[in-house]
Amino acid sequence: MSTTTGQRADRPTGAVSTPPQPPGRRGRALPLPARNLLAAAAALALVTALLMVTGDLTALRLAAVGYTFLALAGLQLLVGGSGQVSLGHGAFMMIGAYSMALLVLHLPMLPLATNLLIVIAVSVIAGIAVGAATARLHGPYLAGATLILAVGLPGIAHRYHDLFGGSNGLNVRMAGAPPFLDGIVSTSQWQALVVWFTALLGLALLATVSAGRLGRRMRAIRDDETAAAMAGIPVGRTKVVAFVIASAAGGLAGGLQAYVLGTVTPSSFSLVLSLTLIAALVLGGIAGLWGALWAAFAVVYLEIWASELAETLNLGSDVQNNLPLVLFGVVLILVLRFWPLGVQGALQTLRARVRRS
Amino acid sequence: MTATAAGDLLEAEDITVRFGGLTALDAVGLDVAPRSVVGLIGPNGAGKTTLFNVLSGVLRPTEGTLTWKGVPVPARRAHHSARAGISRTFQGLNLFPQLTVLDNVVVGADRTARGGAFSLLTGLGHHHRDERLLRERALAALDSFGVAEHAHRLPSTLPYGLQKQVALARACVSDPELLLLDEPASGLSGDQVDALAEQIHTFSRDMAVVLVEHHMDLVMRVCDHIVVLDFGEVIATGTPEEIRADPAVTRAYLGNPAGDPSTEGPNADPDSGNGDTP
Numbered sequence: 053m054s055t056t057t058g059q060r061a062d063r064p065t066g067a068v069s070t071p072p073q074p075p076g077r078r079g080r081a082l083p084l085p086a087r088n089l090l091a092a093a094a095a096l097a098l099v100t101a102l103l104m105v106t107g108d109l110t111a112l113r114l115a116a117v118g119y120t121f122l123a124l125a126g127l128q129l130l131v132g133g134s135g136q137v138s139l140g141h142g143a144f145m146m147i148g149a150y151s152m153a154l155l156v157l158h159l160p161m162l163p164l165a166t167n168l169l170i171v172i173a174v175s176v177i178a179g180i181a182v183g184a185a186t187a188r189l190h191g192p193y194l195a196g197a198t199l200i201l202a203v204g205l206p207g208i209a210h211r212y213h214d215l216f217g218g219s220n221g222l223n224v225r226m227a228g229a230p231p232f233l234d235g236i237v238s239t240s241q242w243q244a245l246v247v248w249f250t251a252l253l254g255l256a257l258l259a260t261v262s263a264g265r266l267g268r269r270m271r272a273i274r275d276d277e278t279a280a281a282m283a284g285i286p287v288g289r290t291k292v293v294a295f296v297i298a299s300a301a302g303g304l305a306g307g308l309q310a311y312v313l314g315t316v317t318p319s320s321f322s323l324v325l326s327l328t329l330i331a332a333l334v335l336g337g338i339a340g341l342w343g344a345l346w347a348a349f350a351v352v353y354l355e356i357w358a359s360e361l362a363e364t365l366n367l368g369s370d371v372q373n374n375l376p377l378v379l380f381g382v383v384l385i386l387v388l389r390f391w392p393l394g395v396q397g398a399l400q401t402l403r404a405r406v407r408r409s
Numbered sequence: 410m411t412a413t414a415a416g417d418l419l420e421a422e423d424i425t426v427r428f429g430g431l432t433a434l435d436a437v438g439l440d441v442a443p444r445s446v447v448g449l450i451g452p453n454g455a456g457k458t459t460l461f462n463v464l465s466g467v468l469r470p471t472e473g474t475l476t477w478k479g480v481p482v483p484a485r486r487a488h489h490s491a492r493a494g495i496s497r498t499f500q501g502l503n504l505f506p507q508l509t510v511l512d513n514v515v516v517g518a519d520r521t522a523r524g525g526a527f528s529l530l531t532g533l534g535h536h537h538r539d540e541r542l543l544r545e546r547a548l549a550a551l552d553s554f555g556v557a558e559h560a561h562r563l564p565s566t567l568p569y570g571l572q573k574q575v576a577l578a579r580a581c582v583s584d585p586e587l588l589l590l591d592e593p594a595s596g597l598s599g600d601q602v603d604a605l606a607e608q609i610h611t612f613s614r615d616m617a618v619v620l621v622e623h624h625m626d627l628v629m630r631v632c633d634h635i636v637v638l639d640f641g642e643v644i645a646t647g648t649p650e651e652i653r654a655d656p657a658v659t660r661a662y663l664g665n666p667a668g669d670p671s672t673e674g675p676n677a678d679p680d681s682g683n684g685d686t687p
Contacts, residue, residue: 083532083533083536083537084532084536084537084540085531085532085533088532257531260531260532261529261530261532264529264532264536264540265519265522265524265528265529265536265539265540265543266529266530268508268512268515268516268519269516269519269529271505271507271508271512272505272508272516274507275505275506275507275508276503276504276505276506278467278487278499278503279499279503279504279505280505280516281467281486281487281488281491282465282467282487282488282490282491282496282497283488283491283516283517283519283520283579283583284488284491284492284519284520284583285488285491285516285519285520286486286488287486287487287488288486293530
């Protein structure tokens with residue numbers, strides 16, 4: 053390392069926003085995976101407590117929040133973390149959901165954990181295929197290519213009717229809670245627990261990747277590909293890895309959705325889902341994993357509130373069907389008008405203001 | 410004329426680059442000896458940046474060979490050059506705007522970490538120690554470039570001169586054997602250029618330096634060897650004294666045999682003190 057005196061002619065630089073931390077501070081902390089697993093365990097305890105005091109209906113809704121959170125966290129790493137805009141995330145959820153349903157239908161003896169691992173493997177393969185094909189595409193071109201995926205994939209379910217059940221999709225019976233928990237937890241509560249356990253494991257991994265060297269490499273590529281390459285970062289490979297991680301998260305989320313709902317249809321993985329996911333992520337805050345949590349609540353609860361509202365107001369079925377989209381759009385516009393960095397951005401600004409005062 | 414020797418770090422031979430019908434570089438050769446400072450000069454559009462992109466692996470030449478430490482370099486990607494020990498800066502700095510100053514330099518150090526794919530994907534294995542070492546290394550680099558106190562700020566919040574130091578820290582943090590500097594003096598004031606000259610001298614104790622520069626005063630002061638490009642061809646090479654006396658160089662710069670290349674660069678920067686003749 054060379055020493056220099058190159059800064060003497062520079063102007064004074066004003067106030068330093070954060071004092072530099074002593075270099076050893078992070079070194080004494082727990083390793084990243086351990087910290088994230090602890091946080092996931094704490095979150096699981098919180099969710100379990102919440103599930104114990106709520107009814108079946110809320111349990112199902114919380115389960116939906118759980119798998120949507122996982123799917124959105126994967127999308128956040130891809131779009132916010134590596135700068136690759138994907139409009140086809142719903143397609144990966146569809147791949148996971150159909151894999152799950154097909155496994156339960158054709159190999160009913162496999163335990164759930166094995167099914168979930170196979171679902172991840174299938175999604176990884178799909179992610180490699182799509183990621184490798186699109187690694188050289190940027191911005192709108194990549195968005196367009198993934199859009200084609202979201203538009204085209206549901207068509208395959210229609211085309212191969214015998215295997216995928218056409219527009220009626222596949223219906224499967226999922227195993228409920230293990231017998232020794234009979235009378236303690238209901239099926240819905242058990243399913244929500246399984247979803248959150250799996251999702252939080254996945255999220256711990258995503259958070260580790262995001263905060264670690266790989267996440268920093270992705271952010272460097274997002275900010276400046278040429279400079280990242282000249283720093284020795286394999287740009288193409290890293291982008292494919294980001295794509296694969298995102299598709300694995302999306303596929304696993306889809307598998308969990310199939311597990312909870314017991315039914316998969318092509319119409320639930322339409323283009324609207326993919327676009328809703330990316331819009332929700334912008335609403336929640338695309339800069340970090342926390343934004344994905346608020347986004348997941350928005351995706352699940354805005355739709356519920358909209359249909360409840362339509363029912364109370366006794367609106368016609370045409371209005372009722374479209375009200376969720378309208379409500380979502382209005383909320384998105386309002387949030388971005390007042391909090392351009394999404395809900396999480398607003399919370400961070402608030403926290404900074406509280407800390408300063 | 411060029412100091413070709415078996416011990417050269419980088420040898421570029423007959424490098425030709427064509428973009429469609431345009432020949433940007435025509436059979437250009439360049440040799441860089443270890444710990445030497447080579448200047449690459451020439452009027453705008455002479456092909457300096459193209460040659461720079463070839464040397465740093467961003468651009469593959471249409472024809473010609475590159476030899477790194479005696480071994481021919483096959484068709485490759487930019488990150489391979491970085492891993493082999495070549496660093497570069499950019500004319501536009503190209504700092505990562507949304508990463509802190511510290512993270513910018515940590516990315517520059519990334520290639521020195523030991524952990525492989527497993528540690529990257531899981532955060533296990535070498536990851537924890539790698540992160541600590543990368544951080545320490547980056548902080549040490551920031552310290553030696555005088556920007557340690559700004560470690561947690563975003564690059565855009567720093568004045569330009571300090572941003573340049575961050576870019577240099579990012580390029581040097583991995584201890585490269587060859588440092589490519591793209592117009593390091595542009596936008597600097599007179600005494601900042603003096604400081605830069607000192608810095609380049611210091612670099613050349615540990616690594617070879619190639620610089621593209623319009624600031625003739627700086628080039629004449631720091632370079633051991635100068636290569637002059639014009640319209641994609643090498644029109645002169647030699648020591649600063651030889652270049653200064655070369656009529657072909659004078660013609661290329663001014664189109665006027667009476668002129669002196671050191672008095673007026675074609676891209677003269679008003680506040681860079683370009684007029685000084687050493």
